[in-house]
Structure formats: structure tokens, C-alpha cells
Amino acid sequence: MVGSSSKAEDLHSIEFERFVFLGGYDAIADLQKGEVEAAISPIGPVGPLTVARRLGLSAPPSEGEELESEEVEDRAIKSHRADGIRLEISRGTKELRVLTSRPGAANQLSLKLFFGEERGYDAALSALEVVSNSLFFYLDLERGVTLALRRALKKHSLNQLRRYDGNPVSNIRFPEFEYDSAPFSLYWYAKSARGMPLLQFLAYYQVAEYYFPSFAKLEAIRTAGKILKNPTFRVDRESDLAGLISAISGNGRVGGSEREQMKATVLEVLTMDDVERYFADNSEVAEVLERKNKLITDKAINLKRKDHDHRPDIAEMLYDIRCRIVHTKNDAGEFRSEMLLPFSSAEEQLWPYTDLMRLVAQNALIRSSSSLRPI
Numbered sequence: 001m002v003g004s005s006s007k008a009e010d011l012h013s014i015e016f017e018r019f020v021f022l023g024g025y026d027a028i029a030d031l032q033k034g035e036v037e038a039a040i041s042p043i044g045p046v047g048p049l050t051v052a053r054r055l056g057l058s059a060p061p062s063e064g065e066e067l068e069s070e071e072v073e074d075r076a077i078k079s080h081r082a083d084g085i086r087l088e089i090s091r092g093t094k095e096l097r098v099l100t101s102r103p104g105a106a107n108q109l110s111l112k113l114f115f116g117e118e119r120g121y122d123a124a125l126s127a128l129e130v131v132s133n134s135l136f137f138y139l140d141l142e143r144g145v146t147l148a149l150r151r152a153l154k155k156h157s158l159n160q161l162r163r164y165d166g167n168p169v170s171n172i173r174f175p176e177f178e179y180d181s182a183p184f185s186l187y188w189y190a191k192s193a194r195g196m197p198l199l200q201f202l203a204y205y206q207v208a209e210y211y212f213p214s215f216a217k218l219e220a221i222r223t224a225g226k227i228l229k230n231p232t233f234r235v236d237r238e239s240d241l242a243g244l245i246s247a248i249s250g251n252g253r254v255g256g257s258e259r260e261q262m263k264a265t266v267l268e269v270l271t272m273d274d275v276e277r278y279f280a281d282n283s284e285v286a287e288v289l290e291r292k293n294k295l296i297t298d299k300a301i302n303l304k305r306k307d308h309d310h311r312p313d314i315a316e317m318l319y320d321i322r323c324r325i326v327h328t329k330n331d332a333g334e335f336r337s338e339m340l341l342p343f344s345s346a347e348e349q350l351w352p353y354t355d356l357m358r359l360v361a362q363n364a365l366i367r368s369s370s371s372l373r374p375i
Contacts, residue, residue, distance in 0.1 A: 034115035207361035
């Protein structure tokens with residue numbers, strides 16, 4: 001459906017039926033002609049016009065002129081290979097602007113590939129990714145410009161505004177609690193990691209990880225208390241003492257393995273009611289997490305099991321994802337072969353798992369808060 005008459009006019013002015021979108025990028029391809037065009041964006045604080053100047057696509061500013069005050073000029077940098085394949089970086093075409101319209105699209109730079117013959121979809125997408133990676137690395141080293149293919153806007157985003165019940169601003173409460181500064185800085189870092197799902201997940205995980213020792217010790221204390229209160233326990237029996245030490249130390253460490261510490265943390269910071277309410281309020285997340293996703297994790301949460309404690313399943317799932325992101329060994333000493341990589345299809349699908357990790361991080365901060373000190 002076309003959202004406006006002006007959009008309809010723009011589409012009518014181009015041969016839009018010739019093009020297909022490529023992958024998860026703001027990229028279009030005329031497969032019959034063997035032509036690909038993809039919007040590119042700078043990574044970091046440098047604006048598109050500064051990038052254009054460093055690439056030689058726009059004249060340097062005159063004295064006293066604002067660096068970002070003029071448009072990208074109609075220049076191009078080009079290169080070709082012996083087999084006839086050509087590439088070009090220049091201002092985006094009208095077709096790209098219309099089909100992937102964004103604010104500020106007039107100055108958008110694009111990477112263009114010309115194969116000189118018909119190309120299949122998969123071959124065109126693969127060529128775009130391979131060539132852009134190599135070209136952007138070269139420009140990073142040679143021109144000090146860090147570029148990336150611009151990702152297409154997705155429906156789901158962890159940066160979307162969360163629910164708001166409509167209370168006026170005048171009703172906000174003065175803070176009653178304070179939080180540990182180190183994990184709180186990690187929490188804000190996760191919030192600021194927009195467009196970087198892997199980094200965002202890990203930052204939220206580190207918030208929970210900060211409390212692993214304290215929450216694992218609490219679990220160990222409760223376990224020790226239960227054993228010591230057993231009427232059959234005898235302090236003069238070595239087997240009983242060995243069982244006590246084994247129960248509270250896990251794999252030779254206080255609180256057990258990292259997997260066990262994650263489980264202890266989730267059990268400590270979330271109640272079964274918290275979990276039930278979260279999935280009831282976030283049906284889209286629940287729908288995803290009920291199914292296994294081999295690209296991300298082979299763990300799933302069976303929410304159809306009523307009166308079941310899903311918290312251990314949540315801990316297992318989040319721990320598994322963390323191992324796949326950092327490419328580390330699991331507790332069995334095995335490397336995870338299914339790595340989660342940046343700019344992959346798996347990363348694009350990570351948002352519901354990251355939102356669940358956010359829930360754990362938030363409740364870890366709340367659980368460990370203390371009364372606000374006198375100020």
C-alpha cells in the first residue's frame with residue numbers, strides 16, 4: 001500500500017517493477033541487467049558530507065563555512081576489474097531514494113556494482129557483501145572513513161518506546177532507592193548500543209553477571225542451611241561433610257559454574273509472577289521464544305506448560321546465547337560452532353532474546369538496590 005499521493009507519483013516516475021530488494025539492506029538490484037545499488041552510511045560521529053569530502057565527492061568547505069552546509073556534488077569515484085565488473089560510489093539514484101526513502105536521502109551516498117550480465121539473486125547479494133567488505137576496509141585504512149551498507153528499517157526494535165500509562169509528568173516520584181554504579185553504567189551502555197544487538201545483549205548480560213557471586217552465595221547458603229537442618233546430617237561423618245561441600249561449591253568454585261550462577265541469579269531476581277506477566281504483556285516475544293531458532297539457540301520455552309517454573313529455562317537460554325556470541329566453551333568444555341556474528345541474519349532476529357535479557361538485568365538492579373542515602 002502506498003502511503004501518500006506524492007509517494008505514488010514518485011513510484012510512477014520510475015520503473016520500480018525492474019528492481020528487487022537485496023537481503024536486509026537498503027539495496028536494490030536489476031538482476032536482468034546485472035546492476036546493484038546499496039545505500040551506504042558512515043559508522044561513528046562523522047556525517048555523510050564529511051565522508052563525501054574525504055572520498056573526494058564534494059569540495060572542501062571554504063573558510064568560515066559550516067562543514068555540513070552544502071549538498072553532495074554529482075561526482076563519483078570508480079574502479080573496475082579485468083573481467084569487466086565495475087564499482088562506483090556516488091550520490092544515490094532516484095530509484096534508490098524512492099524505493100528506500102529516508103529523511104535526508106537527497107545526500108545519500110550509494111555503492112553501485114555493474115556486472116555486465118544477468119545475475120541471480122543469491123549471487124548478486126553475495127557479491128555486494130564481499131565487495132563492500134573489502135572496499136570499506138580499504139577506505140578505512142586509506143581514507144580514515146568507516147562505512148557500512150545501510151540496514152533496512154525493521155518493524156521490531158529494542159529502542160522503541162515502552163508502554164506508558166498516561167500519568168502526567170507532575171506525578172513522578174522522588175527516587176527512594178539507589179543502585180550500584182558499575183552495573184548501572186553497563187545498563188546505560190546497553191541502552192545506548194542502538195543498532196548493535198550483540199553488544200546490547202552482552203551489556204545486559206554483564207549487568208546480571210555482576211551479581212553472580214552474591215546471588216550464587218545466597219543459593220549456597222540456603223542449600224547449606226537445608227542440609228545442616230536435616231536430622232540425619234552428622235558433622236563427624238566424612239561423607240556428609242563431602243556432600244555439603246559438593247552441594248555448595250559446584251565445580252570447585254563457590255556458587256558453581258557460570259551456567260549455575262546464571263540460573264541462581266534468574267531465580268533470585270525474577271518471580272514466577274514476573275515471568276508470567278512479562279510474557280502476557282509481550283506476546284510477540286513469547287511467540288518467538290516458544291520456538292527453537294537454530295540460528296540463535298536450540299533452547300525454547302514451553303509457555304503452554306501451566307504452573308511450570310520457566311525461570312531455569314530462561315537462564316539456560318540466555319546463557320546459551322551468551323556462549324554463542326562470545327564464541328566460548330560451554331560448561332561441558334565444547335566450543336559452540338553456531339556462532340552469532342554481527343550483521344548476520346541471526347543478529348537481526350535477536351531482539352526478543354535481548355528484550356528478555358533486559359528484563360533480567362533490570363530486575364537484578366532492582367533486587368540489589370538500597371535505600372537512597374542522605375544527600
